[in-house]
Amino acid sequence: MRVRALAASILSSAAVLAVGWQLGGQGQVQVAPDAAAPAASAATTAAPQAPSAAASTPTAAAPTAATPTAAATAPVAAAPTASGTFTGSVSRTRYGNVQVQITVANGSITDVTALQLTNDGGKSVSISNRAAPVLRTEVLKAQSANVQSVSGATYTSEGYLSSLQSALDQAGL
């Protein structure tokens, strides 16, 4: 369950990233933006199906060979008990070039990491600290009375007079 929670958290933090998934050079699963979470289970089931393709394609990890993290270990063939690190193909998204890396132990995913490729030397970095899309709720105006201070683009002394900050100050909160 820890694994599933981990996968869900990482994938949800990158929820709108469309991730082109390619495992062992076999069938490609395109993950839709709002279907990121199921990608983990798709990958889980994909792993045991790998043997036939992996056996005939020793260079299965080719799409990721350019990255230092493409450390896909060779024995993909032992699929029912597959272990190793697998990296999905690079997908171009509005948030940059993205790929997902999974760690598999005995056929189960033990870790999922979202990677984003930087331009300098093909170095991969974790994007878990990156900014991800969020939506705003529309219930905040009524709550402004509970706020002590407001941050916004610099206001002038004149702008202050009509600002929310001025209203808060006048309320003497």
Place this chain on the structure above:
Amino acid sequence: MGLHIFDTMGTTVSLNVAGALPNASTLAEVEEAFVDIDRRFSLYRDDSELSRIARGELPLTRADAEVRQSYADALDWARLTGDAFTPHRPDGVIDLSGLVKATAIDRAGRVLEAAGEVNWLINAGGDILLSGESNVGGSREPWRLAIIDPQDRQGLLCLLDVTGSRSALATSGTAERGEHVWRASGDHRRDGHRPDERLPFVQVSVLADDIVTADVLATAILAGGPERSDDVLDRFDVDVLTVDGRGELTASPGFRRAAGLLTA
């Protein structure tokens, strides 16, 4: 709750104290922190040191030690941000206005600390530095901050309870003072954006452990765009909330938990 409001640097400063206001001399020292830095660093004042340097009347090497140190700091920030933050105007004039206000807020905070004040908040023109907790109806609670919606200046994007080492929140934007930031590249006004295109930001908020870092990085990300945001988050321990030209938001982990935001 004590409140002290004063105008300086062309904007308004609100000092909020959880208990009684500090004594008059401490308040005067807080105000002087802004006045002194404004007097020496502001280019809109003809008699400031930076104006005299710009006119060639004062060699940089003869400038006050604090001015030289501030310029050195600004050059460091330029290097750390790939020149997205720059202490040079396009015409080459040294312009430290990107550091002036945050430096003054920082100094005012040190004045309050030295005076033994523990629970306070300074908001200078929308940039906030705070310490300790607030006093809401007699009970101690985290300071609760809000970030303005650039599309509706009376509206709020999110509410944020500030705890731990995060004590500074700065917001840079194009909303009130116009396009004062020089874009890294591209013309964001052109029409026909692709739906997957990352648009320039119209507002950037940075939550950090100190106000200078927060303010500089907010300016750098506003100027440098989404790529700079990624880079800053990779290399600095800060949190970032951005608003782009379509009004769409992105948030780093520390902001995703803020009230008023939903994970997309």
